[in-house]
């Protein structure tokens with residue numbers, strides 16, 4: 230259990246001198262000996278080993294729980310055990326904040342912390358099952374990580390006075406994430422049922438790039454369902470049959486290829502084997518049962534997944550209307566191999582009354598939706614959708630078509646994709662609500678909790694749009710809150726102990742975040758206003774220009790740059806206002822809201838009413854939702870969070886690689902060692918700051 234002697238310095242603050250170079254060298258020396266954890270004062274740095282190491286066991290958890298901090302080598306267990314002791318012995322809630330870029334090991338770290346926190350409790354199995362379920366529905370393979378979470382989450386584990394875990398709660402938020410510069414993105418906002426959060430994923434509908442995958446559960450279902458279930462769901466075993474899952478950029482539709490989109494920056498990770506998906510399907514369904522989902526609820530979830538897969542296959546073609554205008558109709562479709570068009574003879578038109586696309590009919594039969602009505606709703610333009618006065622081009626990230634010239638069938642494809650993504654997001658929220666109900670403590674009372682916050686980090690890719698802006702905003706805000714809390718505590722301690730020190734201004738991060746969200750002239754404030762007033766991208770840029778802020782630069786004709794704490798990022802403003810409005814086709818929602826499948830009808834409850842001119846209430850724009858979610862999350866952070874910084878040692882996640890340049894970049898862009906007051910609050914004391 231003890232570290233081998235002389236392998237680097239377990240606590241980097243003891244390095245003399247502590248500089249970026251010595252810090253990196255120390256990490257490297259330790260990494261070569263499979264020592265991935267290093268303290269930096271109270272924080273823990275974890276370098277992803279990209280392979281399984283014998284570092285985790287229940288026995289080791291018990292050892293860390295039994296010994297005071299710093300008696301054993303640096304470990305996630307040490308951080309968690311310390312937090313646990315504070316909860317048990319001091320009755321104080323704790324929060325472990327895990328940061329790092331995609332693939333740095335945050336999800337894995339959160340899992341290890343959870344394992345440690347619930348090792349002795351009888352509800353540990355349910356909490357672990359919750360993690361399994363959310364991973365299946367919320368994670369996907371990207372070019373940077375084969376198990377990338379597409380949502381941020383705060384898992385709170387509640388303890389009774391004896392220190393037994395008695396329940397938990399998941400807040401899924403900051404739920405907007407772009408997967409590198411790929412053909413899809415995930416956007417999550419909130420306006421469902423109780424006003425909580427909705428995962429809206431464009432990934433789920435738009436097809437994926439080579440080497441990337443859609444959400445795991447979709448592949449798990451196809452690989453793991455037995456023949457009877459597949460038959461019942463009218464599904465084919467092969468994932469290549471489904472447009473949403475194919476490893477190629479799709480034609481038409483909302484997430485089609487954009488000529489401006491950059492290719493993924495990293496080497497794509499290997500896709501999961503079918504056998505692995507099969508096993509994971511068993512874990513996912515077992516997790517649902519462990520969390521108390523009834524047989525009919527499990528069935529309904531699977532039916533909805535099948536419905537989405539099949540709806541994603543529905544294609545459209547132009548139709549000449551009697552009045553001379555050009556409309557859209559559903560195209561009859563046969564199972565074709567990826568990239569191959571169906572034979573011309575097989576592409577008969579589908580009329581509203583006669584032969585409607587078989588895939589659409591089967592999909593609708595699964596959930597009791599009227600296929601004719603859905604075909605009509607998808608094929609007709611959404612007259613309720615506001616037109617962006619100035620934005621004549623689609624969103625850079627999604628390639629969604631909003632130009633008058635764009636063809637009607639690609640417009641209908643975008644509508645189909647939007648509907649599927651809204652459905653998936655609502656299903657995800659429904660799952661989380663149910664998981665929270667299952668994890669709810671069985672006896673009432675106020676308790677302390679350990680929160681495990683898995684935040685996604687600051688991102689800057691070749692092409693950045695609204696999603697990335699909202700991700701970076703979330704990262705900036707959370708980091709500001711954590712930094713302020715950490716530095717305030719440290720400096721208060723120095724004052725109490727009468728130490729000589731040079732004060733550090735912890736408002737620095739906050740100033741960066743304020744540019745984004747404070748007041749009507751902030752970037753998000755301007756975006757909100759433009760969305761509400763029906764203005765376009767040009768007006769948005771003009772308003773930013775008028776702001777004349779040193780960290781905000783408008784780059785004509787349609788870009789702007791923000792200097793974040795982690796670095797400067799250039800964003801595209803093309804379609805940003807329309808995208809922020811995030812409007813869903815009310816007519817389609819109305820059709821789904823009238824489904825015979827109770828779960829589907831519940832997910833769209835109210836949509837029918839609104840579609841028929843009932844409640845005029847519209848969901849808030851994405852930026853507003855994200856701001857509210859981030860605010861709620863920051864308010865939940867306790868005053869002294871414990872920090873875990875995850876670092877990625879190799880861009881392609883290969884073991885035994887230590888890419889010093891990549892690590893240096895992460896350290897700098899995350900603003901960490903040794904220039905980071907966040908990670909190294911005592912830099913002034915050690916005199917190593919720049």
Ligand SMILES: Nc1ncnc2c1ncn2[C@@H]1O[C@H](COP(=O)(O)OP(=O)(O)OP(=O)(O)O)[C@@H](O)[C@H]1O
Pocket residue numbers: 277278279280281282329330331332333334335336337338374375376377378379685875882
């Ligand atoms: N401590 C570890 N031991 C072994 N493998 C690890 C460890 N941490 C991470 N990995 C490997 O690296 C991969 C990426 O890690 P993980 O999914 O936790 O990254 P992440 O930071 O959560 O990424 P994202 O933000 O994209 O979700 C994992 O699938 C796992 O294979």
